[in-house]
Amino acid sequence: MNLKRNFRNGLLPVFLFFLIPGMQSYAQDNPKTLTNSSLKGFVIESGEQKPLEYATVSIYSLPDSVLVKGTITNRKGEFELIGLMSSSYFYKLEYLGFESYSSEPVLLKENENLFLSNPLILHANTQNLSEVEVNGNRDFSRVELDKTVYNVSKSPVSDGGTINEVLATIPKLNVTASGGIELRGSSDVKILIDGKLSGLLGMSPGDVLSNMPAADVDRVEVITSPSAKYDASGSAGIVNIIMKKERAKGFNGNVSATIGTINKHSGRTALSFRTGKLNFSGSYSYQNDWSGRDYSVMRFTEIEDNIEMLNVNADIDFGNRSHISQVGMDYLINEKNTFSLSLTNRNVKQNSNGDYKYSRNLATSSASPNETLRESAVDIDLDSWVYNASFIHMFAKKGQELSIDASYTNNDAENYGNYIESGSMTNDFYDSDREEAIVQLDYKQPIGESASIETGYLFRTNEINYKEPIDISTAFNYKESIQGLYFLFGGKNDHFGYQLGLRSEYSDINTNENYKEDYLDFFPSIHLSYQLSDNKQLLLTYSKMIYRPDSRMVNPFQNLQDPENQRLGTKDLGAYYTHMPELTFVYKRDKITYTTNLYYLYKDNIINQFRWVKDDVAIVTFENLGSKHYAGIDFNMETKLNEWWSVNSYLSGIYQKFTSSSEVSFPTNDDFGFFAKLTSIMRIPKWFTFQSTFRYETEMPVAQGSYDPCFHADFAFGKRIMKGKASLSLYIYDVLNSNKFNVNTSGDRFKQRMKYKFENRVANFTFRYYFGKKYNVLKSKTHSNGVQHSEKDI
Known part of the structure; x- marks a missing residue:
């Protein structure tokens, strides 16, 4: 197995680096300290007396002014500091x-639960940004009952990179060279923006997020065990990208321009005008990139008593041009009712021009290989419109609220392909229309002082039509509708927090190719937390999810870009279910936070890509393969070495086991691998901010083979200039030119090795200018729904 080899290659010292400090710190803690007092209160802003969410609350001991602990306010501006000793604080x-x-100084007695009945009022700092420089920074991450939140807005990557690039800096996430997003090594992850999927429809998340600037991202929520509130579709968890909400009254905005290596350039502007009662916002971004995407294939196929050797070398130029526009309006009808509208248009044009060289020969033949040349030109034109409306009503009772969200998305994509081989030309064309409508209702009712119930309803319909005007026989239609109901009960009692949920979903999927499936399922979720002491917390979670076949998996047709490596859908796929228990331990010290996760995923009847050879052509289809066991342990250490340098180190050990079904047979494949990531951020005063990210992944198994180990490093520099009115950033991706993606597969009568080589060592330089005054107002609400099926290609 790879376990011994990985340890010999130097991972054992890394493992001990994580483990030993945590054991030492645990041993130094005094378990006899009595920490049974607490402090509660709520924070509002002075102007409109609105609650302030995400305000930082820190408590310090007296007389030494040592930081004891901290927290942030919730949506209602409330905070609670528990597990405090009887002592004097401020x-x-x-x-x-x-x-x-x-x-002023506050004296807490033993067993005292002090509640500050009067609101704490913060007054807006009306100074212009040119006159003040904000140096405060939130912690990079925090663990909550049902998610881990990563604050990425201050990263230099955020200022000049794309959303995909900032996701690559988050410990549990990996962004592949092709733009795919993985959570703990699995690509079966659901991607949401502000809790919604509507902005991602019609394209893969990687394509969408690589066209969106990271400067718009406030934080990223990684949900490894989703509650019943979320759409149950998915398999590995949820990545929820929370965008920045402009809170400043008056006219504010920013403009930016980026230039990069090998003909890359982009620009963006974002504007807002807020009166407090009626607020408008808008943005426009343009991106034009060219890059190389090459790959090679070496395949050995048994043919009667001989072996045929096939070598494929592809040299591909990939162009991507996008225009993204967005306008929005918020109308605060009164202090209890808010109505919002937004419209987004995304126009993307992609060009893929490739030269393919095929070389065939028999192992026992001395003749020269038979060579074939093929030229391919594929153009994709996508136009997407997203319409959103929402309404929030706050009842007289504090914390009681009703929200309604509705969205409609229309995507039109045209794919043109022209191919020249041996002097003859062929072509294909398809036009796809995709429409989705989503309506969601959510209601929350407080119970007593520390508990609440939540319930809601979701309706989602998704219809895709593939039209082929030349050959009507390849027309393909797909329709999916989902209805869901959920119920959550949660709260907190002293050191114990809990959230119990149940979701029911009915889904119906059918196509014009005699595929029809419907499912009625129940999805429980359990989230428990216990504050062991002032600086130790234990969390236990469980959730169940469903992975339904999507349109790509059941579409039996394909384009002709590479006839030697075809991809086809399968008509008779069934859904599969995932069970996800997880145990988390968090230990905080003065400058170090340790987080350990022990988790296990069981998937039965999994949908997976499966390669087989027919008539000397490799075909990849989607099949229900069998079961998959996925177990792991994570070690994460967030360290503040001093006031200007912080380091986040992450190590994950993963065990995977694939077993076949009676319909699809392959040898059981299991192995153990490691994934490690180190992110360092240096905020050097009056100079610049420097961020470096290093990632290493050992060989990882797939159903029919394995992925090769990979390593790469990214650097980013950022600096505020012009008295804070502007910024400069430089982002360098894959500094060592080491990031490659190789996959080895084998099956009945064949072995294959495929090497992907994307453009590496990419540099982007960004200038951004800010204007306007900053003044805080109401923050909008987000909701959850939607799913994106994705899987690493083989």
């Missing part, structure tokens, strides 16, 4: 754009 409130507040 607390401090901080929020971007507001003047900080420090309290």
